[in-house]
Amino acid sequence: MLVLAKISNPAVIAGLLVSLLLGGCVTTGGGKQVDLDKARETHVQLGLRYLQSGGDNREMARHHFQEALKLGKRDPQAHHGLALLYQADGELAVAESHFEKALRYDRSFSMARVNYGVFLYQQERYVDAKEQFLTASEDLSYNRRSYALANLGRAELRLRELDGAERAFKKALALSSDLPVALLELAELKFEKQDYTQAKQYLDRFSEKNRQIPQSLWLGIRIEKIFGNRDKERSYALALKNLFPYSAETLKYQQMMAENEQ
DSSP states (O other): OOOOOSOOOHHHHHHHHHHHHHHHHHOOTHHHHHHHHHHHHHHHHHHHHHHHHOTTHHHHHHHHHHHHHHHOTTOHHHHHHHHHHHHHHTOHHHHHHHHHHHHHHOTTOHHHHHHHHHHHHHTTOHHHHHHHHHHHHTOTTOTTHHHHHHHHHHHHHHTTOHHHHHHHHHHHHHHOTTOHHHHHHHHHHHHHTTOHHHHHHHHHHHHHHSOOOHHHHHHHHHHHHHHTOHHHHHHHHHHHHHHOTTSHHHHHHHHHHHHHHO
8 A cells, every 4th residue: 555745735845846956956065965865755755646646647756756766766765656657557567677676775665565566466476476465564663564464365365375364364453453354354264264153253343344345245145144144145135236236246146046046
């Protein structure tokens, strides 16, 4: 998950950038280096802000990341920003090269490592993705470690490493007790292991604080069917058909009902 600077107005950052660059031109010695470092950081913040805004702002994002690299070609934050931008552009090989540079220049850059893991996961390179998530999850100073652990669990699920996935999801919940992805994936995992009571408990915890999605409704249907709770099963089914009529989960439900009628 991308963490952006807390400056919401690009114009404010741009004004700051101009003052920093001017300051860098007239300062000497250590002061100049400090100002250039600040200017580079501000270019990166602007790039991330424009990237988040999307649309026509993508070219502005590219400009600021490239300007940051002119001030320091080994800046991991700028390479990370370019990686995200080229990923959005569909230029996957270029994106990967920038992810690799970001981590080469700062091996402790856990946010870039998690985003690189997501990039690899989306290409179904689950072994490589797992490696990135695992390394990030071991960084005790990373403030989004729970997300790294949840992503680690998802990669391990894809690799059919069910026990490892369960450990990762439980660690994620130990750090963030209401993390939706961990609760829902654990519910699915427990259902697959035929531990239906635990599956229901995790699904109920998910449902308490999150909007239902096709995956959660379909799981709810199957759990309540196991327990013979017809009213709750119908409630989940009605919500699934009404809210997500064209989802893959609705199709699975319809197929299940057709099989039962045969």
